[in-house]
Amino acid sequence: MMSAQPSKLASSRSRGQTVLRIAMPLGILLLAIAGWEAYVQIAAVPPYILPAPVLVARTMMADWPLLWASLLVTLETTILGLCLAVIGGVALAILFSLSRVVEYSLYPLAVVLQVTPVIAIAPLLLIYLPQDVAVLACAWIVAFFPVLSNTMLGLQSVDRNLLGLFELYGTTPAPGAFAQLRSRARALWILRRPAALPAFMAGLRIATGLSLIGAVVAEMAAGSAGAGSGLAYRMIESQYRLNIPRLFAALVLLAIVGVILFLVMAAISHLALRRWHESESGRER
Amino acid sequence: MAASHAGLQIVTPFTPSPILVALDSVGKTFANGVTALANVSIGIASGEFLSLLGPSGCGKSTALRIIAGLIEPTAGRVTWADSTDADHRSQIGFVFQEPTLMPWATVAENVWLPLRLRGLTKRDARDRIAESLALVGMSDFARAYPHELSGGMKMRVSIARALTLRPRLLLMDEPFAALDELTRFRLNDDLQKLRRQLGCTVVFVTHSVFESVYLSDRIAVMSARPGCIVAEVRIEETGDRDVNFRTSALYAQLCRDVSRLLAGSDAMEPL
Ligand SMILES: Nc1ncnc2c1ncn2[C@@H]1O[C@H](COP(=O)(O)OP(=O)(O)OP(=O)(O)O)[C@@H](O)[C@H]1O
Numbered sequence: 001m002m003s004a005q006p007s008k009l010a011s012s013r014s015r016g017q018t019v020l021r022i023a024m025p026l027g028i029l030l031l032a033i034a035g036w037e038a039y040v041q042i043a044a045v046p047p048y049i050l051p052a053p054v055l056v057a058r059t060m061m062a063d064w065p066l067l068w069a070s071l072l073v074t075l076e077t078t079i080l081g082l083c084l085a086v087i088g089g090v091a092l093a094i095l096f097s098l099s100r101v102v103e104y105s106l107y108p109l110a111v112v113l114q115v116t117p118v119i120a121i122a123p124l125l126l127i128y129l130p131q132d133v134a135v136l137a138c139a140w141i142v143a144f145f146p147v148l149s150n151t152m153l154g155l156q157s158v159d160r161n162l163l164g165l166f167e168l169y170g171t172t173p174a175p176g177a178f179a180q181l182r183s184r185a186r187a188l189w190i191l192r193r194p195a196a197l198p199a200f201m202a203g204l205r206i207a208t209g210l211s212l213i214g215a216v217v218a219e220m221a222a223g224s225a226g227a228g229s230g231l232a233y234r235m236i237e238s239q240y241r242l243n244i245p246r247l248f249a250a251l252v253l254l255a256i257v258g259v260i261l262f263l264v265m266a267a268i269s270h271l272a273l274r275r276w277h278e279s280e281s282g283r284e285r
Numbered sequence: 286m287a288a289s290h291a292g293l294q295i296v297t298p299f300t301p302s303p304i305l306v307a308l309d310s311v312g313k314t315f316a317n318g319v320t321a322l323a324n325v326s327i328g329i330a331s332g333e334f335l336s337l338l339g340p341s342g343c344g345k346s347t348a349l350r351i352i353a354g355l356i357e358p359t360a361g362r363v364t365w366a367d368s369t370d371a372d373h374r375s376q377i378g379f380v381f382q383e384p385t386l387m388p389w390a391t392v393a394e395n396v397w398l399p400l401r402l403r404g405l406t407k408r409d410a411r412d413r414i415a416e417s418l419a420l421v422g423m424s425d426f427a428r429a430y431p432h433e434l435s436g437g438m439k440m441r442v443s444i445a446r447a448l449t450l451r452p453r454l455l456l457m458d459e460p461f462a463a464l465d466e467l468t469r470f471r472l473n474d475d476l477q478k479l480r481r482q483l484g485c486t487v488v489f490v491t492h493s494v495f496e497s498v499y500l501s502d503r504i505a506v507m508s509a510r511p512g513c514i515v516a517e518v519r520i521e522e523t524g525d526r527d528v529n530f531r532t533s534a535l536y537a538q539l540c541r542d543v544s545r546l547l548a549g550s551d552a553m554e555p556l
């Protein structure tokens with residue numbers, strides 16, 4: 001066949017590109033770390049100001065049980081907050097799409113919740129709620145809005161003509177309010193749900209990052225109050241004790257958690273959309 | 286004005302019979318104050334191929350949507366001949382300017398949609414889906430996703446979807462406007478065949494004079510906003526509509542006459 005050769009060529013070229021896309025940033029990262037190590041060694045910077053990468057790695061290994069336990073706490077808060085945000089955000093978006101009245105009365109409140117900086121809410125939450133619940137609430141609040149607004153956008157992004165087809169072929173246009181709700185629910189399931197998926201996935205990715213930020217912010221706010229055991233709390237604690245290498249180790253772990261969460265979400269989005277959506281189908285342009 | 290070449294007949298209020306659906310002094314003024322249609326009266330005869338030809342923005346799509354019952358006219362009314370209370374909507378197939386397929390669904394699932402909305406499961410609908418896809422020559426692509434198809438193929442699927450309910454009236458809103466000329470010619474021919482095979486009535490919106498002359502039994506020429514029908518042209522006794530017709534002197538003559546009508550449509554008094 002004519003097409004066999006070029007497609008093989010193209011796939012090997014694209015594989016080369018993939019390798020490059022992974023190797024390049026990794027190389028630059030390694031270079032930066034090497035430069036950091038060299039700078040610390042040459043300028044003899046004391047570890048309580050800037051610990052060398054090797055020292056950070058060693059600290060991480062030495063403090064691993066403690067850091068690992070903290071990591072699990074933060075991760076749990078993040079994921080739980082994200083799940084609640086997804087449930088709440090999607091449920092509310094669906095409710096909005098079914099009823100204008102609900103949308104008009106509740107959406108502005110959601111916006112207010114969103115635009116208020118979470119760091120300003122955290123101390124309040126800590127006063128009124130048990131500490132772990134407060135931290136979770138923080139993660140939830142910041143992750144909630146992107147899920148809501150993206151899902152809403154997605155649900156509205158259905159082709160108007162497709163909705164026209166629904167009207168044309170849908171059940172007989174019974175005037176009753178219940179029948180209307182039923183046909184809306186049907187359009188929601190058959191049309192809006194799949195149409196909303198790409199936007200929902202984008203919202204989910206944003207929310208994942210924000211949920212981690214919310215958890216960290218709340219842990220930090222709580223940390224100064226005493227109890228707590230998440231990674232951010234460890235950072236605050238290390239800062240007080242001038243254990244800067246451990247602070248860096250915790251920071252690195254946080255970054256790794258963030259990256260892993262991002263990759264997991266990208267994979268989920270890919271699995272959900274690859275069959276049909278441009279952003280994931282990898283179709284050659 | 287009345288030209289009298291073979292095959293061309295310009296008729297003042299012409300109503301062939303029997304009428305399937307009739308627009309009676311239909312007007313539409315949108316909420317924003319735009320009057321898209323004013324005083325449109327036309328009868329659509331059972332089995333005929335009627336083209337609505339007019340400049341962009343003259344209300345062709347609006348007229349089609351009104352016939353389909355997707356929007357209500359603000360003046361006049363639409364009457365169906367066998368006016369039992371039966372739902373006319375189920376007798377209508379609609380093809381939009383864009384293929385308007387669900388990108389997340391396969392070709393077969395897209396064609397299934399009207400049947401699905403009528404309560405058929407995919408298994409029950411399987412034969413009908415296969416039949417419709419065969420009609421438009423897309424049987425081999427049942428499992429493909431829309432993004433894997435060319436523009437012409439997507440349009441075929443869109444037509445297959447409109448045909449699944451075996452409509453009596455097929456409404457097509459500039460279905461081939463976005464396609465290249467060769468594809469458009471091919472689809473024009475296939476549409477002819479389909480229509481002969483299924484015997485359904487077609488209202489075909491276009492702003493291409495050539496396309497309308499090639500396909501139609503009758504052309505309603507519309508004027509710019511507010512849209513109304515300024516002339517009707519009947520095209521008959523042309524023999525087969527094929528390459529021979531497309532290259533014939535008669536075809537050229539018809540195109541010229543219709544073009545002239547279209548160009549003069551602004552100056553003309555509405556019928
Ligand atoms: N929902 C709407 N609200 C307000 N104005 C509208 C609406 N739909 C159409 N119009 C206006 O009505 C006029 C006719 O629109 P329509 O889409 O029917 O034209 P058309 O003949 O199909 O044009 P085209 O050939 O470009 O598709 C236009 O001026 C348009 O701006």
Ligand SMILES: [Mg+2]
Pocket residue numbers: 345346347458459
């Ligand atoms: Mg139009």
